[in-house]
Amino acid sequence: DRVSSPPRARDTGRDGHGHGARLPAEHRGHGRADRPSGGRRGRVLRRRDPAQLRRQRPRRPRRTGTGEEGDRQGRRYHRDVVRQDRASSSSTPRTPTSPGAVRKVPRVHSAGATRNAPLPSAATTDTGTPKVLSAAEVAEAGAEAAAGQDPLQGLQWDLPAIKADKAHEKSLGSPEVTVAVIDTGVDDTHPDIAPNFDRAASVNCVSGKPDTSEGAWRPGPSESAHGTHVAGEIAAAKNGVGMTGVAPGVKVSGIKVSNPDGYFYTEAVVCGFMWAAEHGVDVTNNSYYTDPWYFNCKNDPDQKALVEAVTRASRYAEKKGAVNVAAAGNENYDLSADEITDPVSPNDGTPSDRVIDPSECLDIPTQLPGVVTVAATGAKGLKSSFSNYGRGVVDIAAPGGDSTAYQPPQAPATSGLILGPLPGGKWGYMAGTSMAAPHVAGVAALIKSTHPYAPPSLVKALLYAQADATACTDPYDINGDGKVDAVCEGPKNRNGFYGWGMADALDAVTR
Template sequence: MAHLRSRRTLALAVPVVMSLTASIGFLPAASAAPQAESAARALGQTAADADSFSYVVNIREGEAPSRALKKAIGEFGGTIVTSYDRIGVVVVHSANPEFAQHIRTVRGVQSAGATRTAPLPAQSTTDVGTPKVLSASEVAAADAVDGKDPLEPLQWDLPAIKADKAHEKSLGSDKVTVAVIDTGVDDTHPDLAPNFDRDASVNCVAGKPDTSEGAWRPGAAESPHGTHVAGEIAAAKNGIGMTGVAPGVKVAGIKVSNPNGFFYTEAVVCGFVWAAEHGVDVTNNSYYTDPWYFNCTDDPDQKALVTALTRATRYAERKGAVNVAAAGNENYDLTADEITDASSPNDSMPGERVVDPSECFDIPTQLPGVVTVAATGAKGLKASFSNHGLGVIDIAAPGGDRTAYQTPDAPAVDGRILGTLPGGTWGYMAGTSMASPHVAAVAALIKSTYPKASPAVVKTLLYAQADGTSCTDPYDIDGDGKIDAVCEGTKNRNGFYGWGMADALAAVTKW
């Protein structure tokens, strides 16, 4: 599977697309170079960079690269892109295939690793595709009723977490910002423009901040994923379209997905550091960091990626942000003795490998302090695709499912989640990608209710206020007579729903 935690369809297998680098080996020489150079320009890179790999070099936190380290990086064929001194992460490009193993021997280097397995850039294996877009006639037929936005009756997910009742008390504070670390956000959308925080928005794709006007928006051919997520969180209650879970808070776009659809470590690190330093209260992370679904700490490259992102997420939390992430869409039991990962590395040639979940981590989802979110469908059951695991899943929220598996009550008609799409439209998507923003929005409502609450307090309230949900046992979601997943734990803490279903009404009600 690819990195985004939403699904165009709910099939568990998708075709894998070869990387651009692998593909151009089959092209005539005359056509390969211009394609690589054009793609590099799209990433703000030089043609030389197109033959390079990107690395993170981890040194002591709070320190800048020493003169000796800078010299060594140059001698080993590397060029420093940027350095995040507060967390001791240096981003480097190098065409030297032995750069990482050489730089690890330098004094002061704690770990170092390649952030990808194919040279810059590569082609995505994304399974998101185009969501089901509401037609003009469907939008026109919707009418605002009883103070609701026109499309709100289609949003079965709002009453599922009592967000409709919460809105009678509070829409959330415009002093609270949720950053969507994702594929970019179209801030010109009429449902997003009223609540968009431009100052907290940025493009981090190159591993360092690009603050040029509109850099946070998705390109015309890029995924609508981030825009959809942003609408679920904070689509304005303005008589237009749909309503977000927290329609009074601000939403920012931190673009970390490159034009080919990959979320690489250096971009995600940049995103968390930017959020930390620009007053963000909550980050939403509906992806996994490419190219490894699970990053195994017995591999020096993958271990370095885990270290860099652990530092970045912890820094964001120290600066006041609650980090919320999607659990993933493979119906994995993340506490199993072993898991077969057939999708990694997804930027070159994936191969089947068996991993130990106690040593191999989905990042940022399984990093310390990150809120891990499972998805439910319209009947309140674990979504057929949602990953699970006692002690891994913290909380659950609507992410949608096949309508045939979990049919919503009328007037809703689709078992997926409605969201905003680039170009001023709306459409349905499903996945733990859609569950995570519901929880991020509830966290924002808690922060609105308790403005001085630390991230630890917000998370404590998030879990304490959740509606305990018992294990679904037996769990045969497709009705074929076979058990599709096994849930362990009690009503108030289990592997399907964590502490329970997120509760928006409790979030705006002072205890």
């Protein structure tokens, strides 16, 4: 973990504050715990005939975000600045580059104090430590690969878990669909990512101002592999190299929003959503929570302003055609509980235990209106030991991995974690709801490929209606110690562990 504060991207099996079973140390990364989700709206799941979809308005043209238009966009983002009065006694003017300034984008009218410390100019922190496959392991897996499979696909138990292997016999997805990975950066030079990478929809938003310079969206040499892993889970090409993504025929872009210390500050996240909205992105993946507050309480003026800023940005992205998908979090929290103890906020200052009401204090963007909240499952199809849950909060479930001791996979897979690409042409395992969300983002991209004129509301309705209903696990004693580790509430077709059920890639391409 980062010195003095837990990391942010949701890719590890941290157990939050002593709740429930904990992913064993050998399987935990050092990434930030995935976040919980907040209350969710009711869904209308009326099915529509495909002919209805064809009558809807045609897809909007993609904007390149480069050249003259990109320059204008950058100048506008830089010009619009929200001044914050975090310290009322301060007489120091807030400038666009001062720690108290938050950059503003159109339709985002307010933002509060985003941090208690200045942006560091140079520092490094892992937000996830993957288990890297050795050259010998890669060669061995390739030698055992079945005909028609990419060399490492046999290690991917997660693909058959959502019927993605069967889906690929029907469709790999459309190159007209782009999924944006709002994360720590994406290494587009990786052989599994390069064929499907959308450079025009990629950007560095760390400062709150879009930077489209060559490679600005990539992680630095000592920065986290998290975003690269996520991107490959979604859209690693089926090209005879490495592994296969859930939607290996769609495009993927990188929107880098975490600074060198691994913090995901609000102005960067707002910039990321706005960029996605204005560049034709169809799905965004959000496997993080915004810093420095795990939960942002609406009775605090600054935290309320942060919620409002990201809410407006995410809603704008959805209005422009994007389905926003987010990880539920890795603390084994019941997000429908009356109260939760948050021991990590603010994570860039002096954190202290605070008891919050998760219906009033929101994990953003996970709990925001319209966001698809994803819980994680392991190789046995059970809720991952670390995954947050909550009736009316979790929308859907997908593989995020778990300890191999808790949920061992079937051969030829050997690890209960999730395989993905890593910077530098490598592959490795990670676990977390950070890994579950991209599986759902990939399925959403397949739905969009099948129904190219479907608006986000219909893509989400199909996603939930096509999910495989999964009954509560009762009792849930994941580590077999005789103690109940979490309590699931709700019926088979919508409950606190699995939401509407397990994401279904095959239905996404056939219905």
